[in-house]
Each structure stands twice: as C-alpha cells, then as structure tokens.
Amino acid sequence: MDFSFSPEQDQLRAQARSFLEKRRDGASWPELARLGWTGASIPEAQGGAGLSFIEEAIVFEELGRALYAGPYFSTVALALPALACAPELLAKVASGAFTATLAAGTAVEARRVGDRWLLRGETGLVPDAGAVDAFVVHARGPDGIGLYLADPHDAQARIRVLDTVDASRRLGRVTFADHDARLLAAPPAAAKIIASTRRRALAALALEAVGVASHALELGVEHAKGREQFGRPIGAYQAVSHKLADTYVETELARSLAYWAAWCIAEDDGQAELAAVAAKSYAAEAAVAACERAIQVHGGMGFTWDHPLHRYYKRALWIEAFDRSAAAHRAEIAQAVLGG
Known part of the structure; x- marks a missing residue:
C-alpha cells in the first residue's frame, strides 16, 4: 500500500514551512486565510477549499514546528465542528474575518x-x-x-x-x-459534535507535537555536528548520539500515530477516537522528551532564554497537559482495547 503524500500535499507542506519561517505571529492570521489554511476543510460552497483533515493535519504539524502563536488551533480544531451548524460563520472563518x-x-x-x-x-x-x-x-x-x-x-x-x-x-x-x-x-446532536471536536483537537495537538519534536531534533543534530570537544564533534559520543537516536525513533512513531489519527478522522473511521487518544498520548510525551534531550545536548546554552529551545519545551508541556494526562489517556486506551 502507498502511504506517501500526494504532490499537492507535499507542495502544501513546502508552502507552509516557507511562510512560517518568516511569519509565525498571530498578526499573520489574514495571510493564513489568503493561503486557504483557515478554510482548508470548509466546503467550497461556504468559501473553503473543500479538502480533508489530512491537509489540515499537514498545516497543524508545520504550525507546531514554527510555534505559531495565532488562534488556528482554537478556531479550526476546537470551534469549527460547532460552527458548521451556522454555515454563514464558516464563510467568515474561511475568509479570515472570524475566529x-x-x-x-x-x-x-x-x-x-x-x-x-x-x-x-x-x-x-x-x-x-x-x-x-x-x-x-x-x-x-x-x-x-x-x-x-x-x-x-x-x-x-x-x-x-x-x-x-x-x-x-x-x-x-x-x-x-x-x-x-x-x-x-x-x-x-450536541453530544456528537462534542465527541467529534475532541477527536479533532487531540489529533491536531498530536500533529503539533510532532512538529515540535521534529524541530527540537533538528536543533539537537545541528548542534551535535558543529560543536566539538576533545577534537571531535560531540555527536561522535554515544552519550549524545544515543539521545538523538531515541528522539528520532520516538518522533517517527509519533508521526505515524498522528497521521493514522488524521486519516481516521478524514475517513470517519470507527477507530478515530482510539487513534486520536493514542496519538495525543504518545506524541505529547515524545515532544517533551525531544525538547529535554535537545536542551541537554546543547549544554548550558540550551538552558538560556537566548536559545529558542525553551519555547519549544513550553509548547510541548502545554500540549501534554491539554485534555488529560498521557496516563489518563492510556487508561482510556486500555479500556477501549480490553473492554469493560
């Protein structure tokens, strides 16, 4: 089976990364709307792009990687399912005029x-x-x-x-x-919308966590290659390289879970709730661990506010705390898997 992204989805990711490298503050919201991100999954009849949650998932991952500060998660993940009850509001969200x-x-x-x-x-x-x-x-x-x-x-x-x-x-x-x-x-009817909203929110945060972990890994690898001690890059030492290897493995596992959840939501699959809970539980912990290891790899510099890692660590902690703890989510998974 082919699980690769389509050329259009790869182009969306490249566009998002390029834009967010320059504009990651909340003031860029109107530009996000012009790019079509605020209305990605909104039907074309209401001014949206009529795409699936997979396309939104790509945007969520890139927003996490950039630590975007605007109300995208709040509007698109938390509010949009309920706003679908008022089609005129969907058009305003798609245009960027409403959050x-x-x-x-x-x-x-x-x-x-x-x-x-x-x-x-x-x-x-x-x-x-x-x-x-x-x-x-x-x-x-x-x-x-x-x-x-x-x-x-x-x-x-x-x-x-x-x-x-x-x-x-x-x-x-x-x-x-x-x-x-x-x-x-x-x-x-509200109960169904509330359940759908929770699934979208957990999956969205799992995807943001993947973006956070990915960038923390990139920062750690870059530093490990460039920083030398005793005449060798510090990445040559197992105490450093194994931390980064663990982060790579956990980040890729988190990415698989997050996009499985996104696919389940896009296809309205019966496993969507379980997939979203599993993705959020694992990806949030992976992001926290990725940031902690990257800070350790950077040594004293990683603990300073002059370095961006502390901001990624704080976003990872925010994601981990949202909804319920990872332990509570795993209890939820156990109940679903074991029954009773």
Missing part, C-alpha cells in the same frame, strides 16, 4: 427567557480566551448539554487571561452573568 474558541466545562447553565438564551456560570480553561471573536460554549440547559455561541465583547462576560507556561498560547477563564447566546446545537 473562535471552545469554552467547555460543566459549570455553565443555559436558560431560555422568551426567544433568548442566557448563559450563567464559569467555564473551564479556554485557549486564546482573550484573542478571539466568539466562544462556542458547552452549557447545561433543560434537556442536557448544548452548544451555544457567545460574544466575548458582551458586557455580561468577564474574561480572565491567565499566566501560563507557554506565553504564545494563553488560557483564560470566562464568567457569564446572564449573557445572551445563540443556540448552535441542542441535545442530543
């Missing part, structure tokens, strides 16, 4: 007053809470958990942006006090 994030948790309640929905309560941790145009909110209504669209600029919403280990991807908490909202999906 959103997911405000999940169990402490927000929704009540209907006439023809209005009002939200009250505090969310869990919300990625990019202070940097998006809308929140997709999990809220408990009279019939169960539904999905609601809320404007963060409404006076009835209070946003607290938190100090986090990765300053390029901030988290926040949002408190609603009878905040007007639009119902996107009522129970039980």
Whole structure:
C-alpha cells in the first residue's frame, strides 16, 4: 500500500514551512486565510477549499514546528465542528474575518427567557480566551448539554487571561452573568459534535507535537555536528548520539500515530477516537522528551532564554497537559482495547 503524500500535499507542506519561517505571529492570521489554511476543510460552497483533515493535519504539524502563536488551533480544531451548524460563520472563518474558541466545562447553565438564551456560570480553561471573536460554549440547559455561541465583547462576560507556561498560547477563564447566546446545537446532536471536536483537537495537538519534536531534533543534530570537544564533534559520543537516536525513533512513531489519527478522522473511521487518544498520548510525551534531550545536548546554552529551545519545551508541556494526562489517556486506551 502507498502511504506517501500526494504532490499537492507535499507542495502544501513546502508552502507552509516557507511562510512560517518568516511569519509565525498571530498578526499573520489574514495571510493564513489568503493561503486557504483557515478554510482548508470548509466546503467550497461556504468559501473553503473543500479538502480533508489530512491537509489540515499537514498545516497543524508545520504550525507546531514554527510555534505559531495565532488562534488556528482554537478556531479550526476546537470551534469549527460547532460552527458548521451556522454555515454563514464558516464563510467568515474561511475568509479570515472570524475566529473562535471552545469554552467547555460543566459549570455553565443555559436558560431560555422568551426567544433568548442566557448563559450563567464559569467555564473551564479556554485557549486564546482573550484573542478571539466568539466562544462556542458547552452549557447545561433543560434537556442536557448544548452548544451555544457567545460574544466575548458582551458586557455580561468577564474574561480572565491567565499566566501560563507557554506565553504564545494563553488560557483564560470566562464568567457569564446572564449573557445572551445563540443556540448552535441542542441535545442530543450536541453530544456528537462534542465527541467529534475532541477527536479533532487531540489529533491536531498530536500533529503539533510532532512538529515540535521534529524541530527540537533538528536543533539537537545541528548542534551535535558543529560543536566539538576533545577534537571531535560531540555527536561522535554515544552519550549524545544515543539521545538523538531515541528522539528520532520516538518522533517517527509519533508521526505515524498522528497521521493514522488524521486519516481516521478524514475517513470517519470507527477507530478515530482510539487513534486520536493514542496519538495525543504518545506524541505529547515524545515532544517533551525531544525538547529535554535537545536542551541537554546543547549544554548550558540550551538552558538560556537566548536559545529558542525553551519555547519549544513550553509548547510541548502545554500540549501534554491539554485534555488529560498521557496516563489518563492510556487508561482510556486500555479500556477501549480490553473492554469493560
């Protein structure tokens, strides 16, 4: 079987890498839209490219490699499945005119007053809470958990942006006090969207983790080839070379798991949930280990803020902490594999 990427997919990767080497800050969002990345999987009828999650997966990996700081993960992985309930919003996402994030948790309640929905309560941790145009909110209504669209600029919403280990991807908490909202999906349809969103988010972060690990490995290899001790490149010593070899093996295994998850999601395969959980569990740990080893290979310089490795390490830690720990994910895998 041929698992290679198509020429078009290889071209997308090359385009993404070239662009992100120059523009990796959040201000480049309109340019991402012009390149078609924000609407990669959005249907052509809504202004998107009509591609699959495989193409988005390539972009996610390259964004992780570049430590992109804009709300791509929040909008495309976390919010897009729910925004599909409002086709006019998909067109705005594709054009770059609209960003959103997911405000999940169990402490927000929704009540209907006439023809209005009002939200009250505090969310869990919300990625990019202070940097998006809308929140997709999990809220408990009279019939169960539904999905609601809320404007963060409404006076009835209070946003607290938190100090986090990765300053390029901030988290926040949002408190609603009878905040007007639009119902996107009522129970039980909302449950299917929530499950789909989790799969996409875990796979996306696994792919970002692969990008982080790949670049950490590149930095470590480059330094090991160029730095000499006792008349030899330090990469000639097993204490260094074996660390980098371990990183290579783990990164390639993580890449295989991440793209398996992406394929399962693109094909709506029955293993999509298991694949996404497995990919996130393994790839996040691999990225953390890759950064730690690269820092060790660099010696004292690797511990300084003048070197970029600390930023990759912080992104890897952020990815590892999202949703659940690797141990909790593996317990989930064990339950799925063993049953019961």
